[in-house]
Amino acid sequence: MKLRILLIVCLGLFSWQHAIAWxxxxxxxxxxxxxxxxxxxxxxxxxxxxxxxxxxxxxxxxxxxxxxxxxxxxxxxxxxxxxxxxxxxxxxxxxxxxxxxxxxxxxxxxxxxxxxxxxxxxxxxxxxxxxxxxxxxxxxxxxxxxxxxxxxxxxxxxxxxxxxxxxxxxxxxxxxxxxxxxxxxxxxxxxxxxxxxxxxxxxxxxxxxxxxxxxxxxxxxxxxxxxxxxxxxxxxxxxxxxxxxxxxxxxxxxxxxxxxxxxxxxxxxxxxxxxxxxxxxxxxxxxxxxxxxxxxxxxxxxxxxxxxxxxxxxxxxxxxxxxxxxxxxxxxxxxxxxxxxxxxxxMKTPVPGLGSGLGELPRFRSELGLFLGVSTSVNVSSIRGGFASGQEVPGSVAGIEADVMIGYGLEGVLNQTGDGLVFFQAGWRQDSPSSTQFSTNDPNYQANTITSIIPGRSAYSVRLRLPFWLVPGDLLLAGPILGFTHPKAFQKIAVEAVNGGVIGWQSRFATPIGRFQFVLGREVGISIYGLGGTADALFVPTSSNTLAIVTYKSIKYDFPFLEYQPVRSFSQSQSSALKLQFSFGVDAPFKTAAITPVAQTDFELKPIWYVSVRLIFNWRYYF
Ligand SMILES: [Zn+2]
Known part of the structure; x- marks a missing residue:
């Protein structure tokens, strides 16, 4: 509901274009x-x-x-x-x-x-x-x-x-x-x-x-x-x-x-x-x-x-x-x-181009306005051990993800470094088994799915991105209140948010090879594993030195902090973009139950922290 109100306020506020010439x-x-x-x-x-x-x-x-x-x-x-x-x-x-x-x-x-x-x-x-x-x-x-x-x-x-x-x-x-x-x-x-x-x-x-x-x-x-x-x-x-x-x-x-x-x-x-x-x-x-x-x-x-x-x-x-x-x-x-x-x-001024129709000058799109899109990504994470206590050997996990997205683009509202992208996306991801094995000293079992401390699994995921003024999510709170009572004040903070926040640390920094941007707090991703028909299970060493097979679900929170995008390109039809995103997060298990031996309880699963890099491809259609 709040997102809807915010979008309405944004649509009203940003239906202008800041194109004032020289x-x-x-x-x-x-x-x-x-x-x-x-x-x-x-x-x-x-x-x-x-x-x-x-x-x-x-x-x-x-x-x-x-x-x-x-x-x-x-x-x-x-x-x-x-x-x-x-x-x-x-x-x-x-x-x-x-x-x-x-x-x-x-x-x-x-x-x-x-x-x-x-x-x-x-x-x-x-x-x-x-x-x-x-x-x-x-x-x-x-x-x-x-x-x-x-x-x-x-x-x-x-x-x-x-x-x-x-x-x-x-x-x-x-x-x-x-x-x-x-x-x-x-x-x-x-x-x-x-x-x-x-x-x-x-x-x-x-x-x-x-x-x-x-x-x-x-x-x-x-x-x-x-x-x-x-x-x-x-x-x-x-x-x-x-x-x-x-x-x-x-x-x-x-x-x-x-x-x-x-x-x-x-x-x-x-x-x-x-x-x-x-x-x-x-x-x-x-x-x-x-x-x-x-x-x-x-x-x-x-x-x-x-x-x-x-x-x-x-x-x-x-x-x-x-x-x-x-x-x-x-x-x-x-x-x-x-x-x-x-x-x-x-007579001394340039003859303008022809209007819409035959002979018009080519048109180009920018990331501005309401859009529907799809997003795919591949990612590699470096994780700190496994879910079971004592599993501290670092490893890596790769994954692929596919999502649909709806949002509002506000790119370059004032200039090319602004980023007012607001979106919600939902989709599915598949993760590979962790590279860390139970028996790390045996080269025969390296990268084997069965002996991996975290087997491969899939998750439903959602992701929300929203610029903020001072603290993450502040526009969501301020929007419905200020948007109606003090639209001008809200406009000011919304524009500042789009341009990198009140202190400007989240605006894009251009370099000859592309644009970098700190995005911590702008975006959060949540993936829930184990919602499919077959429960996710893994081997867990118990305190009595046996192995239990434990089913579990887990929820992963992803916090992107840095993005890199190649130099801006102009597109004549739909917008598409490639970007590299660095994030960190935590994967927290819940609803754990031992299936073999049944009713085994002397085990414990702990959250896993990770850092990750994602290569993201976005395709968006702007209305
Ligand atoms: Zn002007």
Whole structure:
């Protein structure tokens, strides 16, 4: 019952995908590059606008548009950082500006991302990059409580797919901006960029009172930064390839193209290979910066009073940044959009992939969502002697196991090192006889079944896996209570659990040969031997120095503590995985009875401790 409640809570909590495109330092880097590309005269206008917007906020905002110092403990934020805070750490330009100006946690976010930027630059291979992301995501989730769950109710960070291969830029733009269209990156860009242009036009108008100018400069810059965030997202490969299907398919496809890259062509015909989130190269930043530069130039033009649109209706705007919430809204509201200027910028962005159907880009799966699966494994255990007292000679036992499983995959919710796998599995196992013999000095009887101190036997087994926050099983207890009374608090601990627990010791550690993970407390296996029609029996030396044949049952508790998985692979249909798991446990006998001699009682069976290694093959079908 509790598991069911937990699953329901999880399904509700994790139906989002944390796919927000470029990471913060990448957003900021593109912005810096775009500002650097501006002609001197235009850059001065933008600097002037920034200086005016800073009025009264000099403590929080840096004097220049960007600050390349990246201090260890930032006290101020530059304009370029707003593009990273927009969308990913705030839901509207208004909320972004309040966060930038008045919150303390955003300085901590800036600090974490400066470290991330340095770590990404230092990373020599994929595993170092993955570990850098893991470290920053764990810290970001602590600094910004909504970090993992803010994005997700819509596809605002993604481009819509094209409907036909012959679709022209104007048609695609019109479709992306039609009334009540699903929020998408172009819609968000057009919406906020138009508002920024209108506010900049009003700022430039001669009739605007001087005391309103600072507020208008601030509002226009906030709206524009928010718009540019989504313009930058349009250059991330995983956001160009198209997003549809279940969470497993959407996340798998997104991750695949971000990592492996995608050949793209812009609407005006420039060809490039694009990579995506956390994989940005110099050429990717340069590619996106061209479009961002044009967007800024349009804003600068409006602020210089060059706008062709200046009727009173167009200038009827608020003095504050916009409040359209891109996290909660799923549709583009009706409103004024500057199609012509937006189209000029759109021409510099990549043409997205075709929608579902003929000609679509290949899709990939990730381990995300509800699944049914089968699991097989082979194992070898080193055991401490036998069940009878005095049997202390170590030996080994091999076994095979087959199971069916049902569960919920939460792999890579924040990044590749997260492991939120929840499952229950049931099956059957067969164990070989123990290698330890009664007469170890006689080589003729080595590894003989009859003389083995533990004969071969089979068991029914169950296994439960669940991430935990602080102590094993805590989500099971907290879920039903917190999940309903304080969903946000539960969300936070669930996300931390998925990412390796409150102290993070259970997150995966990437190496060039694969991923290692401490899993103690995450998983427990129970096998019950002797439930079949024929009782298990073994020879037991009695205290009167005879041998008794004793029937028994036993229950084995298995506690995995370390796992190794080869490097992540992408699969187009079902997910399958190979892993090596190290565990320890104890095998405790019960219901013992002597059958020969009947009613013999002077014997005793003791529990056996063991360490074991299992090679596991999993096949899972995600719904
Ligand atoms: Zn984004």
């Amino acid at each position: 990471v913060y330092p990448e957003h900021r880097r593109i912005a810096i590059l775009a500002i650097q590309k501006l002609p001197e005269a235009q850059r001065i206008v933008l600097e002037h606008l920034w200086a005016e917007a800073r009025t009264g906020h000099e403590n929080r905002l840096t004097p220049s548009l960007f600050d390349l110092q990246n201090p260890l403990r930032p006290k101020q934020l530059d304009y370029a950082s707003w593009m990273g805070i927009a969308g990913d750490h705030s839901c509207s330009p208004d909320a972004m500006l309040k966060t930038v100006l008045y919150s303390d946690w955003i300085l901590r976010v800036a600090e974490i991302t400066f470290h991330l930027e340095a770590d990404l630059a230092k990373a020599k291979n994929a595993s170092q990059l993955i570990n850098a992301l893991r470290d920053s995501d764990i810290k970001l989730q602590r600094a910004d409580i909504d970090y993992a769950t803010r994005a997700g109710s819509n596809n605002v960070h993604f481009l819509l797919s094209r409907r036909t291969s012959s679709e022209r830029a104007e048609e695609f733009l019109a479709n992306s901006l039609r009334d009540s269209v699903d929020l998408n990156a172009i819609a968000a860009y057009a919406w906020f960029h138009t508002l920024a242009l209108r506010k900049a036009t009003l700022y430039a108008a001669r009739t605007t009172p001087a005391e309103q100018k600072a507020a208008l400069a601030l509002a226009a810059l906030a709206d524009e930064a928010f718009a540019i965030h989504f313009l930058q997202d349009m250059f991330s490969a995983g956001h160009i390839a198209g997003t549809w299907g279940n969470a497993s398919l959407r996340k798998g496809t997104h991750d695949y193209y971000n990592e492996r890259g995608l050949e793209v062509i812009t609407w005006e015909g420039t060809k490039r290979v694009a990579k995506g989130d956390a994989y940005m190269r110099d050429e990717d930043a340069d590619f996106a910066a061209e479009a961002v530069k044009l967007s800024l130039q349009q804003l600068i033009g409006a602020a210089e009073g060059n706008s062709t649109k200046s009727n009173t209706d167009w200038l009827n705007v608020k003095l504050r940044p916009d409040t359209l919430d891109v996290c909660k809204n799923t549709l583009l509201p009706n409103g004024k959009l500057d199609f012509d200027l937006v189209k000029d910028v759109l």
